[in-house]
Amino acid sequence: MNPSRLRRPLAALVLSGTAAFLGAFGSAHAFSNPPIQVAQGIEYMCGGAARDEAAFMEMVSPRWAATIALGVSDGKGAQQGGFPAQAAVEIRQRYTGQLVMDVQTRSPYMLARLNPGAYDVNVTLGGLTLTQSLVVIAGVPARAxxxxxxxFDMASVTPPLAQTLAQSSATAR
Incomplete structure (x- = not known):
């Protein structure tokens, strides 16, 4: 029996199965992943405004050293969806106070590849700064x-709708 005759149908089966799998995967993930950025030598990624993107950020967060989640309470203990205003995120070494990272975000999630250590994370929105400690241990994802x-007066820190739409169309180009 010719062994090459058996390889052709097997290769066709593998290729058709792979194409079907990739097609299903591609249609389920129509959004593009948020870009990985660098600030002060530290890689980070911000995102999660849309439902698919939020699910993606939650899925990949265990692969990052630190996850910082932002939200506004709805008064019943739950968070409102999205995070429309720009917040300043500042990360400092806990014991020396040395600035490690200083970035701006409009996203409800920020993932960062911080080195192991103890940090104080300050997030400022509309003049109100919230502070939490964050301890990063190698191989164990940390979350704040x-x-x-x-x-909280979100209207005072949220840009008008026209400005938001103009910024969205400018970044889409």
């Missing part, structure tokens, strides 16, 4: 959640 109170 910042939730502004329901009585």
């Amino acid at each position: 959640s910042f939730v502004w109170p329901s009585n």
Whole structure:
């Protein structure tokens, strides 16, 4: 029996199965991943405004040293969706106070590849700064959640709709 005759149908089966798998995977993930950026020599990624992107950020967060989650309480203990305002995220070494990272984000999730150590994370939104400690241990993902109170004036820090739409169309180009 000719062994090459058996390889052709097997190769066709593998290729058709792979194409079907990739097609199903591609249609389920129509959004593009948020870009990985670098600030002060540290890689980070911000995202999660859309439901698919939020699910992606939650899925990959265990592969990053630190996850910082931002939200505004709805007054019932739950967080509102999205994070429309720009927040300043500052990460300092806990014991020396040395600035490690200083970035701006409009996203409800920020993932960072911090070195193992103890940090103080300050997130400022509309003049109100929330602070939490974050301890990063090698191989163990760390997480800090910042939730502004329901009585926080989001309207004062959220840009008008026209400005938001103009910024969105400018970044899409």
